[in-house]
Amino acid sequence: MAWLSLILAGLCEAFGVVTINKLNNSRNWQSLFLLMLGFGTSFLFLAYAMKTLPMGTAYAIWTGIGSAGGALLGIMIYGESKDWRRIACIALILGATIGLKLVA
Amino acid sequence: MNANWMKVFVGAFFEVFWVIGLKHANGFWTWSGTVISIMVSFYLIIMASRKLPVGTVYAVFVGLGTAGTVISEIIFFSEPIKLEKIMLIALLLVGVLGLKLLTKDDKQEGADS
Numbered sequence: 339m340a341w342l343s344l345i346l347a348g349l350c351e352a353f354g355v356v357t358i359n360k361l362n363n364s365r366n367w368q369s370l371f372l373l374m375l376g377f378g379t380s381f382l383f384l385a386y387a388m389k390t391l392p393m394g395t396a397y398a399i400w401t402g403i404g405s406a407g408g409a410l411l412g413i414m415i416y417g418e419s420k421d422w423r424r425i426a427c428i429a430l431i432l433g434a435t436i437g438l439k440l441v442a
Numbered sequence: 443m444n445a446n447w448m449k450v451f452v453g454a455f456f457e458v459f460w461v462i463g464l465k466h467a468n469g470f471w472t473w474s475g476t477v478i479s480i481m482v483s484f485y486l487i488i489m490a491s492r493k494l495p496v497g498t499v500y501a502v503f504v505g506l507g508t509a510g511t512v513i514s515e516i517i518f519f520s521e522p523i524k525l526e527k528i529m530l531i532a533l534l535l536v537g538v539l540g541l542k543l544l545t546k547d548d549k550q551e552g553a554d555s
Contacts, residue, residue: 355500362492405504409497418495424544428497430537431505437530438508442515 340390347383348403350376355408359416380404398439405432446493447542450502453486457507458514483507498541505534 354376361369380400388396409428412418456479463476483503491499509531515521 355496358488358491358500359496361488362496401504401508405497405501408500412495412497416496418497419545421544424498424541427537427540427544428501430540431501431534434530434534434537435505435508438512438527438534441524441526441530442512442521 344387350380351404352407398436449490453483454506456483458510
């Protein structure tokens, strides 16, 4: 259950990242509500997962799914650059971030 | 250094405050500071992502926030300095610098920008 909750938290975070784009395109309360719903739900699932999983592990996986998912959805939905150098840099940042959360 | 990247960096700076706040806050003022930091950092990354790709902004925001938190804990909460932490932070900065050099400023230019 904790792992399922963690994966859901990551997916909600990725959804939250996408709604940042939505808010930029149409600045209204509905978009802001979706953004807060995405990140809010994500934090709730993360908090639940962290009750049983080690904090560093939970954080690392949550960040990884959220940022990688957000970047992928940005490429698919909003036509962000899929230059391999950009993807490599994002992967480098993500790898280092996950590593830092695991050694902390 | 242009204004949009500046917003990402300042946003990441505020992220460090609320991450530390979530862990260490213990009263009305520290919790208020934490909540205000969350709002400031999210406001800044939303503003930055109006001109820069969201995937880039979010990865840099999360990465720099994590690096900043690790450094703060070493400086203020006397966490041990480990070689692997320093190396990971260096790798992360290479990625941030790479993205900054690769990213055109205005995503409206087209699907390739």
